[in-house]
Amino acid sequence: MSKMRDEIREQPTVLERTxxxxxxxxxxxxxxxxxxxPRFIMLTARGTSDNAAQFGRYLLEITTGIPVTLAxxxxxxxxxARFHFEGVLAIAISQSGESTDTNLVLERARDQGAxxxxxxxxxxxxxxxxxxxxxxxxxxxxxxVAATKTYTGQLLLLYLLAYALGASIExxxxxxxxxxxxxxxxxxxxxxxxxxxxxxxxxxxVLGRGLNxxxxxxxxxxxxxxxxxxxxxxxxxxxxxxxxxxxxxSFPAFLFAPAGVTWPGxxxxxxxxxxxxxxxxxxxxxxxxxxxxxxxxIVLPVALDELFTPIPYIVPAQxxxxxxxxxxxxxxxxxxxxxxITRTM
Amino acid sequence: MSKMRDEIREQPTVLERTxxxxxxxxxxxxxxxxxxxPRFIMLTARGTSDNAAQFGRYLLEITTGIPVTLAxxxxxxxxxARFHFEGVLAIAISQSGESTDTNLVLERARDQGAxxxxxxxxxxxxxxxxxxxxxxxxxxxxxxVAATKTYTGQLLLLYLLAYALGASIExxxxxxxxxxxxxxxxxxxxxxxxxxxxxxxxxxxVLGRGLNxxxxxxxxxxxxxxxxxxxxxxxxxxxxxxxxxxxxxSFPAFLFAPAGVTWPGxxxxxxxxxxxxxxxxxxxxxxxxxxxxxxxxIVLPVALDELFTPIPYIVPAQxxxxxxxxxxxxxxxxxxxxxxITRTM
Numbered sequence: 014m015s016k017m018r019d020e021i022r023e024q025p026t027v028l029e030r031t032x033x034x035x036x037x038x039x040x041x042x043x044x045x046x047x048x049x050x051p052r053f054i055m056l057t058a059r060g061t062s063d064n065a066a067q068f069g070r071y072l073l074e075i076t077t078g079i080p081v082t083l084a085x086x087x088x089x090x091x092x093x094a095r096f097h098f099e100g101v102l103a104i105a106i107s108q109s110g111e112s113t114d115t116n117l118v119l120e121r122a123r124d125q126g127a128x129x130x131x132x133x134x135x136x137x138x139x140x141x142x143x144x145x146x147x148x149x150x151x152x153x154x155x156x157x158v159a160a161t162k163t164y165t166g167q168l169l170l171l172y173l174l175a176y177a178l179g180a181s182i183e184x185x186x187x188x189x190x191x192x193x194x195x196x197x198x199x200x201x202x203x204x205x206x207x208x209x210x211x212x213x214x215x216x217x218x219v220l221g222r223g224l225n226x227x228x229x230x231x232x233x234x235x236x237x238x239x240x241x242x243x244x245x246x247x248x249x250x251x252x253x254x255x256x257x258x259x260x261x262x263s264f265p266a267f268l269f270a271p272a273g274v275t276w277p278g279x280x281x282x283x284x285x286x287x288x289x290x291x292x293x294x295x296x297x298x299x300x301x302x303x304x305x306x307x308x309x310x311i312v313l314p315v316a317l318d319e320l321f322t323p324i325p326y327i328v329p330a331q332x333x334x335x336x337x338x339x340x341x342x343x344x345x346x347x348x349x350x351x352x353x354i355t356r357t358m
Numbered sequence: 359m360s361k362m363r364d365e366i367r368e369q370p371t372v373l374e375r376t377x378x379x380x381x382x383x384x385x386x387x388x389x390x391x392x393x394x395x396p397r398f399i400m401l402t403a404r405g406t407s408d409n410a411a412q413f414g415r416y417l418l419e420i421t422t423g424i425p426v427t428l429a430x431x432x433x434x435x436x437x438x439a440r441f442h443f444e445g446v447l448a449i450a451i452s453q454s455g456e457s458t459d460t461n462l463v464l465e466r467a468r469d470q471g472a473x474x475x476x477x478x479x480x481x482x483x484x485x486x487x488x489x490x491x492x493x494x495x496x497x498x499x500x501x502x503v504a505a506t507k508t509y510t511g512q513l514l515l516l517y518l519l520a521y522a523l524g525a526s527i528e529x530x531x532x533x534x535x536x537x538x539x540x541x542x543x544x545x546x547x548x549x550x551x552x553x554x555x556x557x558x559x560x561x562x563x564v565l566g567r568g569l570n571x572x573x574x575x576x577x578x579x580x581x582x583x584x585x586x587x588x589x590x591x592x593x594x595x596x597x598x599x600x601x602x603x604x605x606x607x608s609f610p611a612f613l614f615a616p617a618g619v620t621w622p623g624x625x626x627x628x629x630x631x632x633x634x635x636x637x638x639x640x641x642x643x644x645x646x647x648x649x650x651x652x653x654x655x656i657v658l659p660v661a662l663d664e665l666f667t668p669i670p671y672i673v674p675a676q677x678x679x680x681x682x683x684x685x686x687x688x689x690x691x692x693x694x695x696x697x698x699i700t701r702t703m
Contacts, residue, residue: 052442053398053425060599071430075437080398080446082427085416086595087568091619092420097397101425114595159600216561216588223432238600243561243588250431250459250702254405255504255583258693274436278703289695348603350634357595358623 015338017157017239017345021331022198025191027162028169028324030151032187035173042130042146043177050079050178051102051128057084057118058106060355061160061234065132065167066106068227068323072171075224076180086114089121090358098127104174105131108155108163110138113356119143132170134163148173157346158353159239161331164231165194165324182320190324196315197328204311204329207294208336216243217265220252222278224319225269228327232267235334239345242337249282262290269326270310272301273319283307296326360683362502362584362690366676367543370536372507373669375496376514377532387475387491388522395424395524396447396473402429402463403451405700406505406579410477410512411451413572413668417516420569421525431459434466435703443472449519450476453500453508455483458701464488477515479508493518502691503698504584506676509576510539510669527665535669541660542673549656549674552639553681561588562610565597567623569664570614573672577612580679584690587682594627607635614671615655617646618664628652641671 054073056066063083070081084103088094103122105115110133120143123129131144134152141147150166169190176182217236221229226248233246247256249268260266266286270279280303286293297304298313305312311329338345399418401411408428415426429448433439448467450460455478465488468474476489479497486492495511514535521527562581566574571593578591592601594613605611611631615624625648631638642649643658650657656674683690 052445055425059595063596063599071433074430074433074441075439078439078441080400080427080441080443082425085419085571087571087593087620088416088419091568091623094420094423096419096423096425098425100397223436226430226432234600238603241604241606243590243604245588245590248432251404251408253696253702254408254700255579255693255696257695258583259586259588260695261586275432278436348600350602350605351598351600355599357598 015157015335015345017159017161017335020155020157020162021328021335024162024165024328025195025198027152027166028191028194031166031169034151035148035170036184038148039173039177046177047179052079052100054079054081055084055101055103055122055127056081056106057086057103057115059112059115059357061164061231062106062108062167064227064231064234065164065171067230068168068224069104069171071224071226072175073178076175076182077178079178084118086118089118090114096125098122098125101127103127103129105129105140105144106167107140108134108160109354110135110140111354114358116140116143130174132167134166158348158351159235159345165327168324186321190321193315193317193321193325194328197313197325199314200311200329201332204332205336208333208340211265211337212340214242214265217267218245218247218252218260219267220247220249220282221269222248222275224323225271225275225326228269228323228330231327232330235331238348238351239334239338240341240343249278260286260289260291264291266291266293268293268295270295270297270301270304271317271319271322271326275319276301276304296329298322360502360680360690362504362506362680365500365502365507366673366680369507369510369673370540370543372497372511373514373536373539376511379496380493380515380518381529383493384518384522391522392524397424397445399424399426400429400446400448400467400472401426401451402431402448402460404457404460404702406509406576407451407453407512409572409576409579410509410516412575413513413569414449414516416569416571417520418523421520421527422523424523429463431463434463435459441470443467443470446472448472448474450474450485450489451512452485453479453505454699455480455485456699459703461485461488475519477512479511503693503696504580504690510672513669531666535666538660538662538666538670539673542658542670544659545656545674546677549677550681553678553685556610556682557685559587559610562612563590563592563597563605564612565592565594565627566614567593567620569668570616570620570671573614573668573675576672577675577679580676583693583696584679584683585686585688594623605631605634605636609636611636611638613638613640615640615642615646615649616662616664616667616671620664621646621649641674643667
């Protein structure tokens with residue numbers, strides 16, 4: 014069995030441990046931020062952590078009303094721009110804590126007046142040293158090159174940050190995430206069976222909106238790095254503004270389809286894809302009765318409020334990518350041309 | 359001949375007209391913004407206009423030091439988040455001025471305290487009516503579904519906005535953009551010949567960094583909507599964080615490679631792609647002597663400062679997409695499944 018699969022299975026435990034370890038520190042941060050709330054938030058990350066940052070962008074804007082941007086690292090590292098960063102909260106996310114450009118962005122932001130937070134899996138990393146406030150994912154060592162348990166751990170910490178920034182999120186609800194994630198894992202065999210069908214898939218598109226937009230990026234990244242599938246990722250709205258032209262009959266499309274505000278648009282998108290004879294596969298849960306009836310739906314056996322879908326929803330996608338890599342005869346733990354710590358500027 | 363090709367050729371004239379018409383209005387805006395500069399900028403757009411917004415993000419941050427974010431429309435339209443927008447300048451970009459969600463984001467931003475700017479090709483559009491300050495692309499009607507002349511017109515207006523926000527950009531330099539763009543157009547036959555080679559290309563990756571990152575998105579969009587190629591787009595740094603695993607021998611890679619701060623990283627990327635036996639095609643100019651020596655380089659016959667490359671550099675990409683569509687027997691003016699005005703929420 015692959016390390017990636019082991020690590021996918023560890024997620025309920027990692028979430029539980031990460032939540033327990035950060036309850037105290039997050040209450041302290043909440044006190045500090047409530048006295049002096051930021052006017053603006055900047056997230057910085059690369060790779061899977063950047064997908065977590067994309068989730069953070071949606072979560073923080075939706076639940077706190079503070080404008081958020083995702084940093085473009087080259088503006089700091091190559092163009093050496095000088096910013097006006099008073100009132101800015103800069104948050105860096107990195108599994109290893111050794112992502113060169115992410116760390117440099119955080120240092121520059123700090124030097125230009127921002128407060129800084131680091132989210133990492135490694136307490137002795139450079140990121141943990143340079144950030145003013147550090148929140149640790151307690152994932153243990155992540156051995157597979159394709160990140161799984163650190164992604165969901167990062168998502169959980171972003172919920173906690175939203176809470177610290179005044180979002181009306183209950184810690185008791187977050188405490189149920191390990192259980193919901195365990196429910197996702199019960200689909201392991203079903204998903205392995207479904208993945209067989211895609212043995213010869215060479216390209217695909219992954220769609221998600223709102224809080225699950227980041228999951229579309231993360232699922233696509235997993236398909237690219239472990240299965241070598243050319244995987245596009247869009248919000249369904251962006252797909253309609255041009256790229257939909259490339260979809261032809263049998264084009265594989267994967268969609269995250271929770272109940273809630275994004276469902277009407279997602280349903281329209283599914284209808285449109287069906288017209289184009291694309292082949293859809295949907296990730297949903299029992300709370301979305303309509304989506305759960307779809308012949309090609311992966312239905313998590315739990316009823317979820319949309320706010321809490323991103324962590325349980327990425328699990329079937331991780332399992333799918335791992336299973337498909339195995340079907341294709343690839344080693345999901347060692348993607349060609351990629352190493353665990355990537356240093357870019 | 360296609361309308362798309364006609365419109366690509368019109369670009370020097372459109373740029374000239376757009377610059378002349380906006381010199382007065384931009385000086386007025388400059389006076390206003392210098393008295394009361396924004397603390398934060400939010401850009402909102404969809405499709406090709408969103409690629410222009412991506413360029414605006416880099417240009418404005420690099421040249422003004424004001425943090426910029428690209429709006430996530432669903433946060434306004436579906437989640438109905440309430441923002442704290444005092445001191446924010448909201449800029450909407452839309453060819454038609456009738457993009458439902460873009461307009462709604464701008465109205466919500468205005469209602470929550472932001473100042474607003476609209477960039478559009480249509481003076482009688484909804485966007486022109488709702489924005490406090492309006493800057494018009496003088497492109498005439500754009501008939502091809504694939505936008506070309508309005509994209510470069512939008513880029514020009516973003517340079518003018520940077521000027522109005524205090525960037526040290528000389529209007530005299532901007533006045534040379536029509537001429538530089540005309541130089542790009544002299545490559546028309548060369549590019550048509552090169553496109554033949556790609557007749558059976560089914561997927562590709564387009565890479566650009568910094569000021570040309572948006573061009574990577576725009577080139578990929580043109581390949582998707584006019585040639586039905588599954589075109590990925592990344593910064594070279596992001597490609598290294600996982601997706602590079604999907605590249606195999608003969609994988610077509612297109613790169614924008616100006617001289618300047620992004621060149622060392624781009625050169626490393628080209629070397630890496632060569633190792634992987636991917637097939638590269640580079641857009642550069644005579645100012646990048648090293649890149650211009652590459653056997654597979656499209657070399658614009660002009661020496662450009664990186665700051666001014668994005669408009670002249672997208673022209674060969676537009677010509678390439680148009681030529682390739684013709685080679686593939688497709689009508690570049692009427693992509694399947696796409697209409698000129700796309701209304702999404």
